[in-house]
Amino acid sequence: xxxxxxxxxxxxxxxxxxxxxxxxxxxxxxxxxxxxxxxxxxxxxxxxxxxxxxxxxxxxxxxxxxxxxxxxxxxxxxxxxxxxxxxxxxxxxxxxxxxxxxxxxxxxxxxxxxxxxxxxxxxxxxxxxxxxxxxxxxxxxxxxxxxxxxxxxxxxxxxxxxxx
Numbered sequence: 001x002x003x004x005x006x007x008x009x010x011x012x013x014x015x016x017x018x019x020x021x022x023x024x025x026x027x028x029x030x031x032x033x034x035x036x037x038x039x040x041x042x043x044x045x046x047x048x049x050x051x052x053x054x055x056x057x058x059x060x061x062x063x064x065x066x067x068x069x070x071x072x073x074x075x076x077x078x079x080x081x082x083x084x085x086x087x088x089x090x091x092x093x094x095x096x097x098x099x100x101x102x103x104x105x106x107x108x109x110x111x112x113x114x115x116x117x118x119x120x121x122x123x124x125x126x127x128x129x130x131x132x133x134x135x136x137x138x139x140x141x142x143x144x145x146x147x148x149x150x151x152x153x154x155x156x157x158x159x160x161x162x163x164x
Contacts (some may be wrong), residue, residue, distance in 0.1 A: 059083055059152035065141040067158035073131045075163060079141045079156075080124035087145050091116035091123040093153075094142040099135055116144070131163035 063081040070076050079092050092115045095107040107127050109115040117123050131137050138160040144153050 057084075057152045059087065059145040059147070059150065060143065060154055063141075063143050063154055063156060065139065065156045065158050067137065067139050067161050069131075069161045069164045070128070071164065073133045073163045075129045075131045075137050075139075075161065077127040077129060077139045077141070077158065078124070079126075079143075080122070081143045081145060082122040083145045084121070086119060086121045086147075088147045089116055089118055089151075090120055090145040091143070092125060092141050093144045095127055096140045096142075097129050098138050098140070099131065101136075105129070133163050136160050136162050 061082045061084045063079070065077070065079045067078075068076045075097075077095060077097075079095070081090055081092070083090055091109065093109045095115075096103060097105045097107075107113070107115070107129075115125055129137070129139075139158045140155055141158070142153065142155045144151060146152065
């Protein structure tokens, strides 16, 4: 009988160890960056990447920007911004496009551009820029969020992609 008892104790210890190990891996994985992420300005996904920045601000909770290469030289620039509450104005004020590292164009907020919206707590948008196949591009997105108590601004650079 003693051999059977030792086997049960060994089984219990192994089960506890495996359960503890799995719980520890689950906890660690919640704090580690996911594959295909943009982390510390290092692109770990060549195709498409949306860097997400979480900020402690009275006006901006999180913001993100991404760029991907479509077909026929089209570049797809996406952006989003979230505030901790409803803002009188929220969105992107300006998106700058760089070709081979040189500034070439700016998309600027106007009353009809849809880059900024009113009375919301979040906004997302997409800009399609026509590039030249084979050249590299990146964008810098400028954000603004505010209400009658004030506002905050941020900027975020996308990854560099090659138009195809």
